[in-house]
Amino acid sequence: MSNQTRIDYRIRLGATIDCARFLLQQGLPFRGHDETEDSKNQGNFLELLQWLCNHNKDIEAVSLKNAPENLKLTAPDIQKNIVNCIAVEIINSIIQDIGDKLFSILIDELKDISSKEQMSIVLRYVDKGCVIERFVGIVHVTDTSSLSLKEAIDGFFSIHGLSMTSLHGQGYDGASNMQGEFNGLKTLILRENECAF
Structure with missing residues (x-):
């Protein structure tokens, strides 16, 4: 690969x-x-990239129509990979910001469009006197039993280097149909850490 190609x-x-x-x-x-080339509106990503090309000759010279057919970097899979990389960096920054501070988790269950069970996770902590809540992800769960939810939380903590001993609070959607499962989940977490009330 030539220097100019790089x-x-x-x-x-x-x-x-x-x-x-x-x-x-x-x-x-x-x-x-x-998203075809003759479309009047190709979607936000392609339209924004075209706008950048129209306003920056260096980008225009190497992007979209001027890019090699197999290296345009506009495919949906490329977009998803970039989004995933950005998400990882944001979550790492949040985890780094929490550091060794105490934190709470806020959990809710939801179903995606194909009715697969998911669990949303929010971390809540105090930094310089301000309460901060950060949405950190959606975790797919096999079912909504308390054991399955606890395994998902343990996996999330393990992946991101969070300690159950730093967990000092739990919050669940009280109006949810999951209240029974959440009570079971709360109990499982309290068995592991009595301070996570």
């Missing part, structure tokens, strides 16, 4: 990442209904 790739990748970061920061969808 430079072109970095410019193209940088533009792709910048578009993804902007859309994530604004909470906007990436995809459009019709």
Whole structure:
């Protein structure tokens, strides 16, 4: 690979990442209904990348129509990989911010469009006198039994280096149909850490 090819790739990748970061920061969808080249609206990601090309000749020279057919960096899988990388960095930053502080978890269950069970996790902690709540993810669970939810929490803690001994609070959606399972989950966590009331 020539030096110029590497430079072109970095410019193209940088533009792709910048578009993804902007859309994530604004909470906007990436995809459009019709992403073909003759579409009047290809979706936010491709339209934003085209806008960047129109306003930056260096990006235009190596992106979209001027990129090699197999290296445009616009495929949905590429977009998802970039989003996943950004999510990992954000969660790592949150975990680093928590450090050795005490924290609480807020849990709720939900189903995705295909009715698969999921559990949303929010970490709550105090930093410089301010209460901070950070959504850190959705974990797929096999079912909504208290044991399954506890295993998912243990797995999440293990992956992110969180300690159950630093957990000093639990919160669940009281109106949820999961209240019985959450009471069981609360008990399982309290057996492991009496301070996590």
